[in-house]
Amino acid sequence: MKVHFIGAGPGDPELLTLKARRVIGACPVCLYAGSLVPPEVVACAPEGARVLDTAPMTLEQTHAEILAARDRGEDVARVHSGDPSLYGAIAEQIRLLRRDGIAWEIIPGVPAWAAAAAALGQELTIPEVAQSVVLTRVAMKSTAMPEGERLENFARTGATLVIHLGVRALLDIRRRLSPFYGEDCPVVVAYRVGWPDQKLIRGTLADIREKVRAEKITRTALILVGPALGEELSFVDSALYDPSIPHVLRPKTETKQS
DSSP: OEEEEEEOBSSOGGGSOHHHHHHHTTOSEEEEOTTTSOGGGGTTSOTTOEEEEOTTOOHHHHHHHHHHHHHHTOOEEEEESBOTTTTOOOHHHHHHHHHTTOEEEEEOOOOHHHHHHHHHTSOSOBTTTBOOEEEEEOOTTSSOOOTTOOHHHHHTTTOEEEEESOGGGHHHHHHHHHHHHOTTOEEEEEESTTSTTOEEEEEETTTHHHHHHHTTOOSSEEEEESGGGOSSOOOOOOGGGOTTSOBTTBOOOOOOOO
């Protein structure tokens, strides 16, 4: 048997990859993170499959389900939100699988930050404005951040920041980032991207907290910060399509002299 760690995407069942849908549809056991993955995403599980919401379960309980599936010779679809490589808490699960000699694979999914950018209808990397995207989070009640990964350190680069698990820390985020980005820096809070009740709240470091509080959003939100998020930016065109800059697929053409 095998455990398939599956990235379900941000919530829209239509953003499930073809491979993910095929594997979920073939596994007799489906364990999904119900707090972040809607039931519609795992509705393709086969008839009679054991489908469990793991939100109220512990690591030991979910692993017990996997061990029972192994004893029955049944594959397991372990469905996580977004892409499991980012804050998926799969490392500790894989450690137990290694210990018990159980095979596994990882099937990537659409990450929430990519879905948020698509919903906003804009690029996160703008020529000569921001060419890097930093995926990070704030600690709050979860495990501590490494000392070198402070928001201030990332802010010094001027990159587009994508902050997970921080919607309740907007006041602290403003305090940490304003010295580097300025109070008028664009901010977007993307709430439940891909779900029917999705909300995209635009603001600045100065006013985004009040706007989010007015919407009564306290969880399941992504924070994007950086000048690249401005809706009316002045920027140069990318060199990608510049006819004066040849590359291997677009060699320089010589103009004939008359």
